[in-house]
Amino acid sequence: MNDPWKNARRPSARPPRATPLPPREGGTPPPPGRGNDELRLYGWNAVQALFEHRPQALRKLYLTEALIPRMQPVLKWCVANRVGYRVVEEGDLNKLAATTHHEGLVADVLRAPMLELEEWLATLPAGKPVLALWLDGVGNPHNFGAILRSAAHFGVAGLLLPPGSTLALSGAAARVAEGGAESVPLVRLPELPEAMAQLRAAGLSLAATLVDGGEDLFASALPSRLVYVMGAEGEGMDRELAQDCDHQVSIPGTGAVESLNVASATAVLLAQWFGRSRV
Incomplete structure (x- = not known):
């Protein structure tokens, strides 16, 4: 299987251009309107596995600036498929994930059907x-x-x-x-x-x-x-x-x-x- 995250460690000065998620007062990402069919993932391996198996399930992505070079293939995919992403501070991710164990990455995704x-x-x-x-x-x-x-x-x-x-x-x-x-x-x-x-x-x-x-x-x-x-x-x-x-x-x-x-x-x-x- 081709790894869509291959070469993700190449450095880059900036992420690809995209239409970002709408700004919110104070800079904190807006709370997503998730229903029972959506799930908030966090952590590198969890999000990577989702992207490898079901990239079409990705709905929103939040990441720290430090992860931009490593996430280039995913960010480019988001741009090509009009999926919103936002570079945020560590504290914002703590709130989004309700934990500090997010490894700089949070994603809102569709659940796999049972x-x-x-x-x-x-x-x-x-x-x-x-x-x-x-x-x-x-x-x-x-x-x-x-x-x-x-x-x-x-x-x-x-x-x-x-x-x-x-x-x-x-x-x-x-x-x-x-x-x-x-x-x-x-x-x-x-x-x-x-x-x-x-x-x-x-x-x-x-x-x-x-x-x-x-x-x-x-x-x-x-x-x-x-x-x-x-x-x-x-x-x-x-x-x-x-x-x-x-x-x-x-x-x-x-x-x-x-x-x-x-x-x-x-x-x-x-x-x-x-x-x-x-x-």
């Missing part, structure tokens, strides 16, 4: 290893971002969200994901019985992940087409859902701590599957 389960299943390769994550109650955006990062690293095909889930990509989650949010689609599940039936009909087995009482992950022979079902941060998995799964697994440890948090546990589970699927 897929329906049937639509997502149609994209899976037949007869090849497939791994997905069913997030049953995960709600912390930093955990969600860490899960997205691990999922992208290990080639997870999708994150499956149960009906009624309020989990959605946020700026904080996208920054923690370090670009992984653009590589892993979010999938909306139908009601429980139908979701399980559709997944099994597509040749996918379901593995419940338990703090204890499950089969030793490192001694189990899990299938290569698999959905790991991950429980909530505090309460863990719903026991009834766990019993309805095809497998129940636990990550063994020394017992020095009660368990891993959901993001750390996910990374272990994905690494184990990835290692076995390549054998």
Whole structure:
């Protein structure tokens, strides 16, 4: 894939000419009129991944003067496509991102559409290893971002969200994901019985992940087409859902701590599957 940010480090005395966003008294960028279909991203890797995968989703861009040389290809794209950008002070970006962890870059973008389960299943390769994550109650955006990062690293095909889930990509989650949010689609599940039936009909087995009482992950022979079902941060998995799964697994440890948090546990589970699927 050609990198549209290649050569972005070349120095330049000024950004390309563009029609800037309208000025506002005091020099602070105007608050964007974002709806549920828009998202505010911040951080270099999150914005870079968006531009590489979905440049047409970019709506507004704010950056510090220090980033102008590095951002030349993106600024030129903004000019060519009539997307507004503004060079602002660090303090303005702190307000826009509601954090200091923006790395000098904030963007307002359109969200990627969530897929329906049937639509997502149609994209899976037949007869090849497939791994997905069913997030049953995960709600912390930093955990969600860490899960997205691990999922992208290990080639997870999708994150499956149960009906009624309020989990959605946020700026904080996208920054923690370090670009992984653009590589892993979010999938909306139908009601429980139908979701399980559709997944099994597509040749996918379901593995419940338990703090204890499950089969030793490192001694189990899990299938290569698999959905790991991950429980909530505090309460863990719903026991009834766990019993309805095809497998129940636990990550063994020394017992020095009660368990891993959901993001750390996910990374272990994905690494184990990835290692076995390549054998």
